[in-house]
Amino acid sequence: MTRPALDRLLPPEGVPLYFRIAGVGVRTAAQFTDLLITGIGALAVFLLVLALDIVSANTAIAIAAMLFFFIRIPYYAVSELIWNGQTIGKRLMKIKVVSVDGQALTTQSLVVRNLMKEAEIFLPGTLILTLNAEALLPSILALLWVMGVLAVPLFNRRRQRLGDIIAGTYVIHLPKPILLQDMSKAVRPPSAAQPSFQFLSYQLEHYGAFELQTLEGVLRSANRAKGPDAYKRHKETLAAIVAQVRRKIDYADPVRPEDQQAFLEAFYKAQRAFLEQRQLFGDKRKDKHHAIQSDQG
Template sequence: MHFFNRITLQTPESVELEFTLAGIGNRALALIIDYLVLGLTLLGFLIAWAILSVQLFDLIENFVTNGPNFGLWLLAIFFIIMFVIYVGYFVLFETLWRGQTPGKRFAKIRVVRDDGRPIGLQQATLRALLRPFDEFLFIGAFFIMFGRREKRLGDLVAGTIVIQAQTSIVSPTLTISEQAKLLYEHLLQIADLSPLLPDDFAIIREYLQRRGAMASKARIALAIKLAQQVKNIIDLEKLPENVTPDVFLEAVYLAYQKRD
């Protein structure tokens, strides 16, 4: 069962770290916010450059007879500075904020190296320089959606991945309802939990920990889907009467730990 796209990385010290990949939705949200901030920054520069260039052009035109050539030079410098601001925005924030930009911080995602370590100037620069190629014809989105590690071209070249940075949504303790506490003993009698693997149990536990932070509609849909898969694994025809998927999953969580 794979409801959370997780990845396990091994550090140079042979320590295994587990992360949840950010997903294209969170990355798109972060990019929208970043482009709003970047757009305001570029607009401010554009206004300042327009005022400065007019003054410079009027000043130098009095000494240089070939005024149009000077205008072309100003235009070239303008585009170079615009590109530097565009690239520098992502490089600066991702380097100083340990893989986050304002948009990524809002979306609670972060860029890390393939071994789980924070990115540095080199990785941030490579990702920023390749961003225009990723956004051309949505090539980056294509790679993210169909790649196993959800990497765009910049990630592939820089050796990075984008993960969820929020950890507070996972509660260290589970809230188990009284109905589930009564149900789990009955479940041990009517169902064989031996086909339920440790990985399956881990998914159930993770859902129960994360469900409090989910939107109601998404939580209900995920609980139904997960409960159905658990029923199929343990060969249970239907849920006991008046038992919700959440209560069933709580009971399975308890029963799995109490099984012989």
């Protein structure tokens, strides 16, 4: 499993937090949403002006351009101020502006990053829209400009555009907190039909945190297996894991097919208790190769 790019941010409390950095794609999507919103807003006001019938057609066009400008420029900075780093488009895409230094966003930085957006994106953008073959030099310049600006976020780790660099901000995905069940509580109490599984400490020496958490993932997915096919596949996976674990830890007693889930849950609990205890004593075991590493170290 590849984990997406994470970035470390140190809040004043001193406990580092890790955020997923928002890519160029999702930010472009948010930008287009915002463009649509401001465009519709400007259009509504423009239609109102037309309906009032106070200006001639010629000036109406100039006023339309002005309205778009006047609605667009404050929209970004003000909405990011009010919603703490989110415009409507960013809210829909679940992304957010944060400050690099871990402090609260300042008005200053929000205004900077959105003013630079004007010079960085909109101006060359409009230039490109109005390109024609006659004015070749400006067209090429505008094209180069846009390409240069688009390249900036691709060449730094935090995907900051120029405005972000100047303002000291970057954009992250909002994390979603979901509290899952504690798998060590899922262990069923022993009954007559199903004996309780016992593990000895030498049997728990083999695995590390990585294997434990992979097992946790498999156990969590047990409830998700829907439909006969998925259920069958899940059963096969369980059987394979049980066989592998039994071989590795020298577990002699046979495990009946209907007890496989229970066996793995019991093993998970025992293994976790063991590893956590080792960790408390300063013996962190990252994965099953821990013995080799500690020998070398």
